[in-house]
Amino acid sequence: MNAITETQAGTDRKALLAAAVTVVLWASAFVAIRSAVEHYTPGALALGRLLAGSITLGAILLVRREGWPARAAWPGIVTSGVLWFGVYMVALNWGEQEVDAGTAAMVVNVGPVLIALLSGWILKEGFPRKLLLGMAVSFSGAALVGVSMSDGGRSSVLGVILCVVAAASWAAAVLAQKPALKHASALQVTAFGCMIGTVACLPFSGQLITGIAHAPLSSTLNLVYLGVFPTALAFTTWAYALARTTAGKMGATTYVVPALVVLMAWLVLGEVPGWLTFAGGALCLVGVAISRARQRSMN
Template identity: 70%
Template sequence: MMSNAPRHPLLPAAAAGLTVVLWASAFVAIRSAGDAYSPGALALGRLLAGALTLGALCVVRREGLPPRSAWRGIALSGVLWFGFYMVALNWGEQRVDAGTAALVVNVGPLLIALLGTRLLGDPMPPRLLAGMAVSFAGAVTVGLSMSSGGGGASLLGVVACLLAAVAYAAGVVSQKPALGRASALQVTTFGCLVGAVVCLPFAGRLVTEAAHAPVSATLNMVYLGVFPTALAFTTWAYALARTTASRMGATTYAVPALVVLMSWLALGEVPGALTLVGGALCLAGVAVSRSRAAGRSRRVAAGEPRPEKVG
């Protein structure tokens, strides 16, 4: 069994924060690259860029193959999260704006909490439930404010984002046991490789579309692979190994608020008062759900019993 004790108690929280920021940026980058690349081709290009980056890191760090006991979780998360999720999200974002997509996908943390409690025995303390409720209310407020601003969300786009949310939740719950048997870098690298293999049927379209795509779209695709995939999925796995799936899922409720902020800074879209209120609620809910997380993580890493008991 691998030791998950952090060298510094703030590292898991910092890793989770970096993940949230990079994943928020992915929603904007997908919208930009989606004008030139189809959903499957964009997913494959992103995964190939991510796999090359992660592979290089594995070579530098001399990381070997994960143990056999970790492969079930790696394979499931690779198919569901790295493969199906990315294709479905790309498809959805071709039909809805980035803010709406972020809102719909962020029903995922609720699914993670339910699946984590049922399958992983994750605790469901009142503070986590309260934080999730506040953040979900904020995410709904953000989505409503953006929709009222003239964004038309197609039914197919919303359905695609919902499917992405289901795949995301199932992928996280599948990944969690593997992180007890392999390093975060190993789990992320080979999960990314599995996802790339799943998306190989789109290789022909990727080659054709890359030949005609503008440089900016291709750079956005490479950015998605290097940063929101290679870096952010690794920092996510590092943090997930040191806390519960439910608590990590609640952290991503900050994503819709950050998507609005990034759209404001990058595209000059000034958010309205209702959007700002929703964003503040998202961040407040994350603060509530993650409070006392560092102390609990230190106790678990040190082998002390958890203060709450699932029952």
């Protein structure tokens, strides 16, 4: 039993490390998007990001010679590719043009709640008490961060709807992705999902060409960064961790993102957060710690 326990602990540590890489890079994406979205339309930004991600992931696939995923993995890959790499990215980019960052953060953070509820029901992961408690605490923290960053409630109805669409697309994509990881590697699921998302966003090609022609170099470099790191690398580490834990726990882990965004905006953009933002970020971290806590055996 000791050898089995040690092996499981090692797997848990690797999954937690992969999840940590994911949330740090996803948080950095908010800072990069802030520059790029000023000069690229939502669809063009999504397409450019996905092109950079697809090229990076395609090169890694060739080097590793992983080839094509098994047939059984394709339904999940196609669904997650269209919903997460396609619909989610366009809807979120567009939504953040319509509402303030705080409102967007609050609405999009419905996603982990949907993931936990749907995975408990559809994937039969159940509803662990610590997971539900941790998510409640983290959601409260995300709401505090959102309120502290909001513009006083002057939000566009369209923007809120788009953020809800992004959250729902994210949740549905994770549920489709989880079974696919039983039949394909994290790299395969991510790479081919990203390529499918790229194809779905090809109607925005004209906007992307126009954006590249007129955008400053800094915005284009941010677009490339978004594709290589928060997309290619972070989505792969997400898939790796998701294959080794429950969808509910992975969704809850992403509540760290708002806290990290606040810290990065402070360090990189000089945006000093208020005490309410600090309190919300702390609650996010506490909630994630509770949700990730391992259940002790009663034997």
